[in-house]
Amino acid sequence: MRADSPGHSAKFGSYTLMQLGSNTIVDFQLVQSNEVGGSYHMEKEGLKRCLDHLESKDLAVEYIVTDRHPQIQKFLRERNMEQSYDVWHFEKGLSKKRSQNKDCKVLKRWLHSIKKHVYWSATGTTSGPEKVASWTSVVNHLQNIHVHDDPLFLKCSHPERASSDANKWLKPGSITLAKVERILNKRVLKDVQKLSHHYQTSSLESFHNLILHFPLHGNVVQVVSSSNASQ
Structure with missing residues (x-):
């Protein structure tokens, strides 16, 4: 996830899922902090929306590579999804x-x-x-x-x-x-034990760095122009 400001004062968060075998962005969700009770919960909500969207299209996730965010760990365990760490x-x-x-x-x-x-x-x-x-x-x-x-x-x-x-x-x-x-x-x-031996999130970080050069209009500009990346 990326946030429009560092720390726990962010108003917007954007969550991106990339298929690492082909470096293809498969989904992108924008979350506002007041939707989920605070900025700390935006990352989990962004991931949930992404996975729900994929499942609605009958796309199964084999496993996911993330950072070690505690909420994400708990969420993926409850969802019975295999998680590896970057x-x-x-x-x-x-x-x-x-x-x-x-x-x-x-x-x-x-x-x-x-x-x-x-x-x-x-x-x-x-x-x-x-x-x-x-x-x-x-x-x-x-x-x-x-x-x-x-x-x-x-x-x-x-x-x-x-x-x-x-x-x-x-x-x-x-x-x-x-x-x-x-x-x-x-x-x-x-x-x-859970470190990823193959895919890492570096390709997604590169995508985040790339979109800094192409700011959008409206509220999204606050999100994509931030250099603060947590995943």
């Missing part, structure tokens, strides 16, 4: 947590690698347990351990290289390593 939105959420550890100079050196590891874990495997096994191996890797106990991921796939800088590795029992381990909590691991 990797960029997931990684963005982790980056916010990592940015809070500004005092960890050693960890800063690994931030780019951790980001790449998120994408690799999501796209390099297809099953949820395999994604989790690949992702949690990052704790060992940061300690220069590349053979693991998990049978689903026994060894890192990268070539082993000798490092001349022993200080770049995290030490067992260190505060820095503990902060990394806290990021791998149950909620994060649950979400890792």
